[in-house]
Amino acid sequence: MRITGVKIAYYFICHTKLWLFSHNITLEKENDNVNIGKLIHEDRYKRDSKEITIDQTITIDFIRKGDTIVLHEIKKTKSMEAAHRWQMLYYLYYLKSKGINATGEINYPLVSRKEEIVLLEKDELDMENVINDIRKIAMGRMPQPKRTKICQKCAYFEFCFGDEV
Template structure:
């Protein structure tokens, strides 16, 4: 199985969500919050598709890549799980480096907040990214779904109904 940026983001958000997603239970298509995030990404930077290219490499799909400047642009709705967003784009940078792109960087954009977060690549990130891949694979290949851990972000998760189905 190819590890994607979504897997890495879910590793840093919720192991249960990661396991469910990787094992074919995908709830994003039913989520209004996910739909709102896609709408923000599609409607905020209208010229982005013309200026940048979509890049798919080693199972990773980067929607907006500035090949000239070697910059990944990632649009997010909110910064609630910013640590997961940073891990996701660092994983993208890791994949780019593995494929011969030297010194890539990334910009995480939060248009609703009018904020940007700049992420630089460091060769020290290689070890961390490889550890994420191993941890992700271990969770994905586990026979059992990880236990439910209640977090503040659960209410806005596309898997919330599934995780809390037995509760009133």
């Protein structure tokens, strides 16, 4: 099974969403929040190269190269900051496995903030555990949805809680 950056993020957001996505049940294309995020990306970062996909596994919003390679991810809000951080760590981990050392930067243009990300040895060990957990979740039965404050804006909300709306 291919572990993608999206799966890493979903692992930290919702295991049900991760399972659904891993089984090719994707509902993001019609979601307003996802589309707003794409518009912010296109509007604020017009000059930068857009979406570099590597091995159909990671998709980086853009890359800047000076003395070092810096991967950039653009996010609408910091509400899922841990998921964003781990997604970037996975990109760095994946590239390091290919012999490419880089750092990361998560950009939050609506709040004019950015977070620099560096892959540490401990992160690499933790990433192995996350990857193993993702495989177990994807190969198992669909986890029961757990309603949280972020569910209301999720593309999968009706799928998980449609009868409770």
